[in-house]
Amino acid sequence: MSLSINSLSTSYANLQVLWDVSLHVDKGEVVSLIGANGAGKSTLLKSIMAIIRYRNGSIVFEGQSLKGLYPHQVVARGIAYVPEGRRLFPSMSVEENLRMGAPRKCEDLDSRLDSVFSLFPAVNARKKQSASTLSGGEQQMVAIGRALMTKPRMLLLDELSFGLSPKVFERVLDAIEETNHLGVSILLAEQNSERALEVSKRAYIMENGRISSEGKSQELINDSRVREAYLGIVD
Amino acid sequence: MDTSLVNFAQAIISGILLGGFFALASVGLSLIFGVQRILNVAHGAFIVLAAFVTIQFSLVATPSLHLNPLASLGLDFMLIGGLGVCVYFLLIRRIENSGFEAPLLATFGLSVFLEYIIQSGLGPIPSIDPSHGQGAQAEHQIYSSTSLIVGPLFVQEPELISFLIAIIIIPILHLFLSRTYYGKAIRATAQDWLAAEFSGIDIRKTRLLSFALGSALAGVAGGMFAFTNSVTPLLGDTYLLPIILVVIILGGVGSMIGTLIGGFVVGLLLSFSELFDSSYLFRFGFQPDVGYLITFLVFLIVLMVRPNGLFGKGVVK
Ligand SMILES: Nc1ncnc2c1ncn2[C@@H]1O[C@H](COP(=O)(O)OP(=O)(O)OP(=O)(O)O)[C@@H](O)[C@H]1O
Ligand SMILES: [Mg+2]
Numbered sequence: 001m002s003l004s005i006n007s008l009s010t011s012y013a014n015l016q017v018l019w020d021v022s023l024h025v026d027k028g029e030v031v032s033l034i035g036a037n038g039a040g041k042s043t044l045l046k047s048i049m050a051i052i053r054y055r056n057g058s059i060v061f062e063g064q065s066l067k068g069l070y071p072h073q074v075v076a077r078g079i080a081y082v083p084e085g086r087r088l089f090p091s092m093s094v095e096e097n098l099r100m101g102a103p104r105k106c107e108d109l110d111s112r113l114d115s116v117f118s119l120f121p122a123v124n125a126r127k128k129q130s131a132s133t134l135s136g137g138e139q140q141m142v143a144i145g146r147a148l149m150t151k152p153r154m155l156l157l158d159e160l161s162f163g164l165s166p167k168v169f170e171r172v173l174d175a176i177e178e179t180n181h182l183g184v185s186i187l188l189a190e191q192n193s194e195r196a197l198e199v200s201k202r203a204y205i206m207e208n209g210r211i212s213s214e215g216k217s218q219e220l221i222n223d224s225r226v227r228e229a230y231l232g233i234v235d
Numbered sequence: 236m237d238t239s240l241v242n243f244a245q246a247i248i249s250g251i252l253l254g255g256f257f258a259l260a261s262v263g264l265s266l267i268f269g270v271q272r273i274l275n276v277a278h279g280a281f282i283v284l285a286a287f288v289t290i291q292f293s294l295v296a297t298p299s300l301h302l303n304p305l306a307s308l309g310l311d312f313m314l315i316g317g318l319g320v321c322v323y324f325l326l327i328r329r330i331e332n333s334g335f336e337a338p339l340l341a342t343f344g345l346s347v348f349l350e351y352i353i354q355s356g357l358g359p360i361p362s363i364d365p366s367h368g369q370g371a372q373a374e375h376q377i378y379s380s381t382s383l384i385v386g387p388l389f390v391q392e393p394e395l396i397s398f399l400i401a402i403i404i405i406p407i408l409h410l411f412l413s414r415t416y417y418g419k420a421i422r423a424t425a426q427d428w429l430a431a432e433f434s435g436i437d438i439r440k441t442r443l444l445s446f447a448l449g450s451a452l453a454g455v456a457g458g459m460f461a462f463t464n465s466v467t468p469l470l471g472d473t474y475l476l477p478i479i480l481v482v483i484i485l486g487g488v489g490s491m492i493g494t495l496i497g498g499f500v501v502g503l504l505l506s507f508s509e510l511f512d513s514s515y516l517f518r519f520g521f522q523p524d525v526g527y528l529i530t531f532l533v534f535l536i537v538l539m540v541r542p543n544g545l546f547g548k549g550v551v552k
Contacts, residue, residue, distance in 0.1 A: 049433055075435035087430035089423045100423045100434045104416045150435050 269489020
């Protein structure tokens with residue numbers, strides 16, 4: 001097992017947001033995490049990244065607990081994160097943004113950059129440009145590229161589809177599948193995407209900070225309650 | 236050459252040299268403010284403390300060890316840089332994520348504390364160069380600044396040195412920030428510290444590095460300050476800090492080259508304002524020295540037109 005979360009509870013100040021959440025991602029798997037606005041998907045990913053401290057429960061990656069680490073140490077353990085809203089460094093060039101994902105001493109820097117550029121040729125064409133001048137889709141690609149520059153074994157993706165046209169979202173999902181074929185495990189948080197369920201093998205559904213159901217993505221897609229609540233399809 | 240032309244040329248030379256010193260005094264704060272959004276108002280006190288170190292060093296080391304007083308600049312760099320490290324761990328680190336006000340108040344308290352120590356603990360400060368008047372007796376003369384005279388124009392040696400240090404250090408700092416890993420990591424931390432952190436950057440390191448480096452540069456500036464001024468304990472707040480703030484805001488917070496240019500602008504404003512006959516202002520109760528008045532007037536006008544300064548975008552670019 002790659003990532004395993006057991007009975008996690010997370011709070012912001014006095015407001016408890018996650019309740020007894022358990023979830024796992026096997027090595028090489030694509031898992032999606034589906035839930036409405038405010039369900040707690042981002043909070044879960046931030047807890048894994050140690051951006052938020054959690055009170056109870058455990059998060060274990062490749063057999064080692066992530067408790068008490070700083071975010072950059074979680075990155076060093078092999079987990080990379082693409083946040084909601086991309087969060088690029090706006091006054092830096094695309095190439096500098098990517099450089100920041102790699103460690104200081106990085107012998108294979110050029111080959112890491114090349115693999116990002118071959119995944120996203122559109123990014124290669126804009127590498128000298130300031131990140132703030134990119135389109136939303138290009139920014140998303142750079143954010144994924146920056147995460148891949150850390151050479152992760154697991155990738156956490158928060159709301160990839162946000163602000164993207166269906167066509168660009170497809171392009172981005174292709175890149176994610178390609179990355180997965182290279183052996184990177186994926187946890188994909190999405191609000192209501194049928195596409196997310198289609199690319200993942202298993203999925204968890206989150207409601208009000210709890211996991212309300214889990215199972216094979218194919219079965220969830222066919223579940224009429226899930227179709228209605230999360231995919232916006234009324235049979 | 237006729238006198239007004241000579242005065243004009245002299246004002247340009249003095250203004251540029253003085254501007255170099257102001258840029259040197261400001262660049263450390265510009266770095267800290269740009270990276271951490273921390274307005275370290277103790278920066279002026281750091282400079283005065285370094286000036287005091289240089290004076291003491293000169294009193295002790297020059298006569299007995301036959302060291303050039305300028306050797307103290309290295310000491311200033313290390314001591315004030317070390318002070319920056321201590322202040323960072325004891326004070327800044329605990330409050331740096333809690334908004335703008337807490338660090339402002341904390342460094343204000345630090346400034347008062349340091350000034351009290353300088354004033355009451357360290358006693359009256361002699362002057363390195365007795366030509367500055369107060370303080371040292373003739374036997375304390377450890378450094379007398381030579382003036383380089385070119386025709387009708389003259390240049391004070393220490394002013395030239397601090398100018399040269401500024402125009403060497405500031406472009407190096409610019410290259411450090413734009414070319415090296417740590418420099419880029421400092422800029423990334425400035426632009427979005429959380430994104431820096433989940434990109435794998437140890438932001439505790441980058442913040443410590445920028446605070447220590449910014450403080451160490453205040454140390455170098457303070458060392459040079461001792462050679463050109465008679466130092467009094469409160470000079471950091473009454474004279475240096477206001478000018479430094481004008482320089483970094485004019486130049487654009489976080490832009491090193493902007494700070495250099497901001498320094499020149501303020502230096503030239505101050506030296507040219509000495510050319511005006513300001514005696515009539517006397518009648519209205521103004522000090523005859525209108526340099527400050529003109530500098531701050533220009534500052535306010537620039538801010539009305541360009542709120543982010545002449546070159547600035549707000550954070551380290
Ligand atoms: N910094 C914060 N302080 C306090 N409460 C927060 C904070 N961030 C999120 N919350 C609350 O936590 C709950 C879960 O938020 P979260 O962002 O994890 O949801 P989400 O599933 O990612 O939603 P969305 O699909 O809209 O991104 C919400 O009720 C939100 O109001
Ligand atoms: Mg979210």
